[in-house]
Amino acid sequence: MRHGIHTIDTGFGRPSFDAAYLVVERGRGAFIDSGTAHSLPRFLEAMEKADLEPKDIDWVILTHVHLDHAGGAGALMRELPNAMLAVHPRGARHMIDPSVLIAGAAAVYGGEDIVRRDYGDIFPVPEDRVIEADDGFVVDLAGRALLCLDTPGHARHHIAVHDERASAFFTGDIFGLSYRELDSPGGPFIIPTTSPVQFEPDAAHASIDRLLRYEPEAMYLTHFGRVTEVKRLASDLHQTIDAMVAIGRRHASAPDREQRIAFDFIDLYVDRAHRQCVTLTTAEIVKILEVDIRLNAQGVVVWLDRGAR
Incomplete structure (x- = not known):
């Protein structure tokens, strides 16, 4: 735990x-992201470990509204x-x-029953x-400034939260995915997340640079935890x-383009991971990234269908 930040x-x-964060300052707290409704007991436990009560939480800050x-x-706010x-x-x-959020997730994941089961x-x-x-916009947490920046690219409803005290950002999904199982002597391994439906590569580049x-x-x-080596990861x-983007364009006209894109993403990620000195096998890397590979392929297809530039 650094600078009052609890993962x-x-x-x-x-x-x-999937991570969320509790930032504690002088006996007051702010949650960054809320997880799913199933996560509520873990948030209550995090407050208890930080010697906080529900009445001591001043803010819930969402980086974006993906489920x-x-x-x-909503469930968390009922407790605070x-x-x-x-x-x-x-x-x-x-x-x-x-309601629209639930319907959109149901379209991506296969029905409202699945959404309710998972979220x-x-x-x-x-x-x-x-x-x-x-x-x-600045969130004032007991005098500690948490600056919210508009950071599209993954989603148009995305903010990143700058904590000057910690010299850090809570990045949501705009700074990619870096799972600790893929850490290596070469450092953290990272990939972007383009999951449906608002991937915009130019905006993503600009947000990272910002x-x-x-x-x-x-x-x-969010996926997962604290990383350093910020310039290299960017x-x-x-x-x-x-x-x-190049892979997506190459398969843009193929009838089975989503599958082809996903297969090429596997080659891309595995090659980059092995060059990063990740020692896991191809099958092990794919197992860790399998959900993200599928969602990233879907996100690039949606971007192509919107008239990718």
Whole structure:
């Protein structure tokens, strides 16, 4: 635990797959992302370990409204009598009325029953407890400034949260995925996430560069945890985004393009991992990344269908 930042494994997917964070300052707390509704006991446990009570939480800040980050927000807010929820202006309405969010997730994942199974019951957040975090909005946590920056590329409703005290960002998904199982003597391994439906490579490049201008010492990723070597990881992300875009364009007209893109993503990620000195076998790497490979292929296909530039 550094600078009062507690990492919460939300329990979604598998261990060390999906993180949220509790930031504590002078006896007050802010959650960054909410996990799923199934995650609620873990958030209550995190408060207890930090010697906080529900009344001591002032904020829930959502990096974006994809359900692994925000599906549990309504359930969590019911437990926090004094908290306000900060979210990108494009995401606020989906927290107040999550019906469209649920329908969109059902279309991606295969039905509302699957959404309920994986994410739990998704409750609305009362409108008077939702704050639209415009670009430059500052959350005041007991005098500790948490700066919200508009960071599209993964989603148009995405913010990253800068914590000057920690010289770090809470990056949601804009700074990619870096699972600890893929750490190696060469350092952390990272890939972008382009999951449906708002991947925009130019915007992703710009958002990554914007974060670097703050010269952060660390990034707190949702998938998963704290990473350093920020400049090297940003370079890796830029290169991999470009390679993924090239793969998508190459298969744009193929009738089975999603499958072809996914197969080429496997080759791309495994090759980059082995060059990063990851010692796992191809099969082991694919098993760790299999969900992201599928979602990244879907995201690139949606981008192609929107008239990719």
